[in-house]
Amino acid sequence: MFNLQRVSSHLKIKIKARIISFLFVSLSLTASAQFNPLASSIKRADLKYDQFAYSRAVDYYKYAYQKDSLNERLVSQIGMCYVKLNNSTEAEVWLKILLKKWPGTDSQYKYLLAQQLSKNKKYDEATYWYGVSDRDDMAKEKIRGIESLGKLLRDSSKYEVSAFEHNSPQSDFSPMYFEKGIAFLSSRKEEKWVKETYNWDESNYLDFYSFDPYDTTMPIKKLAIVNPSYHEGPGEVFASGNGIVFTRNGLQEANLRRGGKRVARLQIYFSYRDASGKWLNPIPFKYNDNNYSLGHPTISSDEKTLIFSSDMPGGFGATDLYISKMLPDSTWSKPENLGSKINTAGNEMFPYLEKNQLYFASDGHMGLGGLDLYVADLVALDTQTPSNLGAPLNSSKDDFGLIADAGFRAGYFSSDRNGNDDIFRFSTNYTKVVGCVLTLVDSMPISGAMVNRFGNNGELVETLLSNSKGEFFFEIPNNSRLKLTAEKSSYYLHEGIVEHVSGQSLETKLPPIFLFQPIVGLDVVDIATMSKIEGAIQTIRKLPDTEPTKPISDVGMQFVALPGARYEILTSVEGYYTKRDTVEVPPTTIPFVSHITKLSKILVGESIRLDHIFYDSNSASLRPESEAELDKVSIFMSDNPHLKIELGSHTDSRGSASYNLSLSQKRAESAAKFLILQGVAANRIVPKGYGESKVLNGCGDGVACSADEHQENRRTEIKILEVN
Template identity: 35%
Template structure:
């Protein structure tokens, strides 16, 4: 649907399409009520209406042709094109003329919106070179009256679909998108239009948006407007809704969380993992990761959450804290989670466990790293581990064996003191018997090479 004409300062005519009749209909408002629709056969205006030259822009759809392997075949998706029609001196409309960037064999062009001065036309298209599905573009009118090259609005386009552009009071730009965090399907968004730059993109929130598709928002005044939606409670598929806002339409803050669950060792995505989002009130949301390991959640304002992932056969990672407290702009928070595969007997290095020379006491920096292992054991209560300590080759072999055992025992005692059952963890000192490089007795090596051998590891011995 779209504004068809401005009759005077009070009356205006809007056009819309009805799928069961395949006709364009005109409906007029006198500022108080809508009058009975009248047929506008063959003219389906879906943009902003008339330009100063009395041109109306419209979209037509059908199943186009695709050229492949030297033959024409029907496209598998519905293709739309843009046309314009000019109002003649006798009040009739000319035969629609095609938009120069139509290409029914390759892509769709639709959702036109013409600025009030007729100098810029916004539209949506899945033409090549975009950021995702349907992107929003604009073209400017050039000297000969034709349109210039399409410009992609990269500030608002995503890998999803952006559609139905329109401009409201001042510099407020409206559009619909399913590529951003929202309530479901296409959601309505606003942005501030400053020249060719879009800033302050925000979701319009409920009740403008619903779990279904909400799109084609058109402001008819500071507090009034029209929009389309297939939300529940309508009369059919896509219905047109009018509204009167209690206050000027202001976008609400909306927050989202996106990320992937990855293999800690290989970085490969893990599909089918369960991601848990714990709320401050104790409630829990759970989602399964997609084939690419991805997950997403909607977040509330001024809220704190706990995030974790798990999957059978994997070590559950530590709990991550997520917060929207203090955020003043709509934001998508990105957080990846890592899971390690459970392999019985495989050594896993604990980073940054350092000891003072010739000592086995737990330093504060070592305690910080051991606390991470404590959390891993608490998150994975069915695994039993051996904690092993290793020295470099310098010094007496027997002494190194004893020193490594003392260090391993000190680390295990620290972990038991944090609440881990003692039967789940054992200490093992290996001395210099399992070097990871060539730096054995009598071999000249750098300090960095010796440091590689001075390490603390754990391995799962039972599940």
């Protein structure tokens, strides 16, 4: 794990030798080194190492190694010098020598070797060394990143990346928007009477410089706002242009540390313009502390939210991100850690806030190698993990210090991918297209819908899920054809989207994608007048055996159905016969089906003929085929529990009148018994035999009639006796 470093003679915040000269390290002030010959090259090397002069120390260590190649400490120190100098190629060589000759050495070197191998794109080897290191959580996250390389490299064509034309041979990094142009940090050389350099890698001190990317005639110039005699660090100009927040070493308040050496921590400062536009003297942040460092600040556009990096006690790792809010009295709240979703056991730094999008660099989350760039939603930190921005913004080296426009279509970032800390531009030839998935009937959002994007040849390119508001977005190449569909279980697509994306705007809003579950609209009318009936209650169940739904208690209601399904609808209204209907929903994607239930009024004394009730000749025994008709009567009685009926049986005129009367009574009682066995209460049924007394067609005694005419008279009827 990288610790905060003490830097000789000036400030340099970094974890990897010279990672932009401004990662988190402390400052050590000593008297000028005495260059008297030392007793041995090892003592000289240790002295330079202790002074953070790693480029000099490594030469002394390597000279000593030539004399004593069995010295484990010499090899480990050479490896560490190259780690701190961010020379992953040499660091890999020497750490491999160390672990081969002394396999039992401290496990931290295994993790360091894995990091160097990742930077050198030797991911298979890196996976092995991460696996055998003792940093379980960190190592697992790094292995997960290697396993996700395909995903992280997938969008490498989305952005065009080019080196900033004003990069110098020295370190240039941490751009920020300034007035009409860009400001950045640089250790570029300047002509001075006295040469001032930084021991770590013998670079110059860091200062702010600015340029106007739209005016090539304007030279790069040093900013007169904040540059003192030592390092300045990352910061941000207020959106209003009236202030700046930045990092500076606390030289004037340095504490004594390590044998009398003065150690200064990084601190945050604010500077404001007066009425004439002049920058006033910097003001220290309320929570600066000489016991730890605070730096890399970013401030929201309303100037009320400050986020920065710090190694203050109580964090999750080496450096964490913290947040402070502007209070009503214009003071800043006590900083709070942004939590474990953002912060890891590694280093989180270089935050940049654009609305609610928090961009930052980390070497603790899954990534491509060293520091990678990430984005997180500031209002959803408790539920969402940061997203790696992927290639080409990220590389196997260190990538950090990003700024971007509101649409993330263009911006700048820092990287040492070319061997030195440089600034890079990025821009995209893609357009963000934003859409939503809604229900067809009432335009309600549908969350969790799978939205599919297809290529020009009909191939599936990408699938994502709509959020809780039904929203989704894709980034589409400019001047391309966009085809989208959506799907969700039990829903059906009404119509997809086919559009041409020109890329003329930062963001294109798409029309909604509508999904539907077929709707069955219900109406209830009087069968005689066809007028609507108020107060109906309808209960629906999907056939064949689904449990009924809750009753729908109003006319004109509707229910969601499935294409090709059958539903039974039970409709009841006071004063009308309850009725069971069956509705079949077409198997096609028809969004709306209308069903009208026609009800008949209940009339006391009304008779209803029952067909298909048959008896054996001269017998009261029901034939099997009669039971189906009586089952319907049983259901009718169950649906209309307020009715009392007469179950009347009639014969034809053949045979004596007395015989026919007796036979019809027995048949009526036989039918009534069947219904009672089906659960109909006996007191709701009155069996009544009429014999041949009520023939329908004049086929009385002595009249010659056909068999069909006699069959017409043999019947069973229901007569409504009472309505309770």
